[in-house]
Amino acid sequence: xxxxxxxxxxxxxxxxxLKPKFIERxxxxxxxxxxxxxxxxxSEVVKTAYFLKDELIKLGAQxxxxxxxxxxxxxxxxxxxxxxxxxxxRFGNDPSKKTVLVYGHxxxxxxxxxxxxxxxxxxxxxxxxxxxxxGASDDKGPVIGWLNAIEAHKELGLELPVNLITVFEGMEESxxxxxxxxxxxxxxxxxxxxxxxxxxxxxxxxxxxxxxxxGLRGVNYYQVEIKxxxxxxxxxxxxxxxxEPLNDLVKILATLVDTNGQILIKGIxxxxxxxxxxEDELYNDIEYDVKDLNQATNSDTALYQxxxxxxxxxxxxxxxxxxxxxxxxxxxxxxxxxPAKVIGKFSIRTVPNISSDDLTKLVIxxxxxxxxxxxxxxxxxASLIHDGDYWISNPHNENFTxxxxxxxxxxxxxxxxxxxxxxxxxxxxxxxxLGTDVLLLPLGRGDDGAHSTNEKxxxxxxxxGVKTLSAYLHYYGKGN
Numbered sequence: 001x002x003x004x005x006x007x008x009x010x011x012x013x014x015x016x017x018l019k020p021k022f023i024e025r026x027x028x029x030x031x032x033x034x035x036x037x038x039x040x041x042x043s044e045v046v047k048t049a050y051f052l053k054d055e056l057i058k059l060g061a062q063x064x065x066x067x068x069x070x071x072x073x074x075x076x077x078x079x080x081x082x083x084x085x086x087x088x089x090r091f092g093n094d095p096s097k098k099t100v101l102v103y104g105h106x107x108x109x110x111x112x113x114x115x116x117x118x119x120x121x122x123x124x125x126x127x128x129x130x131x132x133x134x135g136a137s138d139d140k141g142p143v144i145g146w147l148n149a150i151e152a153h154k155e156l157g158l159e160l161p162v163n164l165i166t167v168f169e170g171m172e173e174s175x176x177x178x179x180x181x182x183x184x185x186x187x188x189x190x191x192x193x194x195x196x197x198x199x200x201x202x203x204x205x206x207x208x209x210x211x212x213x214x215g216l217r218g219v220n221y222y223q224v225e226i227k228x229x230x231x232x233x234x235x236x237x238x239x240x241x242x243x244e245p246l247n248d249l250v251k252i253l254a255t256l257v258d259t260n261g262q263i264l265i266k267g268i269x270x271x272x273x274x275x276x277x278x279e280d281e282l283y284n285d286i287e288y289d290v291k292d293l294n295q296a297t298n299s300d301t302a303l304y305q306x307x308x309x310x311x312x313x314x315x316x317x318x319x320x321x322x323x324x325x326x327x328x329x330x331x332x333x334x335x336x337x338x339p340a341k342v343i344g345k346f347s348i349r350t351v352p353n354i355s356s357d358d359l360t361k362l363v364i365x366x367x368x369x370x371x372x373x374x375x376x377x378x379x380x381x382a383s384l385i386h387d388g389d390y391w392i393s394n395p396h397n398e399n400f401t402x403x404x405x406x407x408x409x410x411x412x413x414x415x416x417x418x419x420x421x422x423x424x425x426x427x428x429x430x431x432x433x434l435g436t437d438v439l440l441l442p443l444g445r446g447d448d449g450a451h452s453t454n455e456k457x458x459x460x461x462x463x464x465g466v467k468t469l470s471a472y473l474h475y476y477g478k479g480n
Contacts, residue, residue: 069178084170105172138450161477215419388425
């Protein structure tokens with residue numbers, strides 16, 4: 001391409017040449033159903049870790065370590081369930097070079113063909129230059145992308161411009177259990193010389209223009225458990241004469257958020273940092289439209305029609321989403337059971353300046369107060385399952401500048417600087433424990449469908465993404 005700097009043309013040509021091999025590597029990764037939230041598939045998550053270890057060995061990584069994290073803490077139904085390990089590796093240890101730590105996760109969300117997938121979710125399928133499969137974009141595609149960048153340098157006989165440390169975990173989709181403690185333990189050991197951290201676990205805002213992300217919402221995940229009868233009951237025998245836990249739970253969940261997305265728990269809005277004129281103006285030049293939102297959701301269900309309203313409610317205002325009910329009947333057909341115990345699950349995406357502790361008190365007090373109003377003889381217990389703080393960085397620092405130049409070298413356009421509505425709590429841990437900057441450098445598009453059916457990554461994003469990661473390392477390595 002005409003905008004490609006001369007220094008990168010041999011490297012980019014090698015990446016294009018290796019494209020079939022890169023797709024095959026992703027195909028192997030996607031074929032392993034490593035769903036961290038499904039205890040029956042824990043062995044598959046671990047299998048993915050050792051797949052990555054083998055790939056790192058082939059690429060010549062040094063000091064590969066499989067960090068075992070011990071048993072998974074409650075709540076977990078299988079006694080003695082081991083957490084998946086964290087895979088560490090190192091490429092180079094030259095004190096004259098900068099050191100970049102790249103983080104990614106190898107576990108994925110659940111996926112079944114009957115959920116509405118057009119193809120087997122654990123078979124990478126290419127159609128019309130699009131790669132479909134669970135993890136293709138979140139986050140196996142980007143993880144493999146880093147390995148591809150390393151291989152392109154190796155095949156070309158080109159030395160990496162930085163020392164590179166990889167950190168791949170297998171519990172990100174289930175709260176990154178054990179990772180925070182590992183980072184604290186290794187901050188002065190394995191990670192002691194890290195100059196910058198880069199994460200590719202997010203997405204472009206839309207489908208045509210690349211972005212760099214400098215802010216994330218946090219997330220607090222809650223559950224509400226309501227217990228009633230000692231066992232499940234027949235509704236024909238007991239319906240109308242016992243207090244049903246599911247009836248209570250539905251009423252409680254209905255008090256949390258309205259159909260317009262407005263959180264109904266008092267006190268939360270008062271914690272949100274006010275919108276300043278300067279911040280509001282940052283949204284003016286970002287390329288986005290309600291059509292992009294409708295395309296990403298494959299629907300016309302947007303709550304807002306203007307760019308600013310959409311992006312500000314996605315990035316800098318909290319939201320509450322109800323995710324499901326454990327214990328309720330959900331399979332096809334009819335079953336006239338009264339469940340003895342049900343658990344409702346919901347999360348709140350947090351923003352500056354919401355405190356997790358203060359938020360949790362507001363949530364639990366609200367739920368308990370609403371339950372009292374029901375005058376039910378059932379028992380209720382609301383609790384926080386896990387939380388992760390919001391994160392904001394400086395989009396004009398050396399790390400972001402290198403990524404911006406790399407993006408322009410590959411795509412021929414300066415990226416938009418964005419925040420994001422999703423959460424990657426580990427960004428804050430890396431920043432605090434290592435005392436360094438964190439960059440979010442996405443490969444996938446806004447319509448990739450992470451966590452949804454037919455998750456995909458466009459071949460162009462996958463391959464051009466490898467080029468972007470590679471160019472970023474060079475710009476950062478030479479100080480831009």
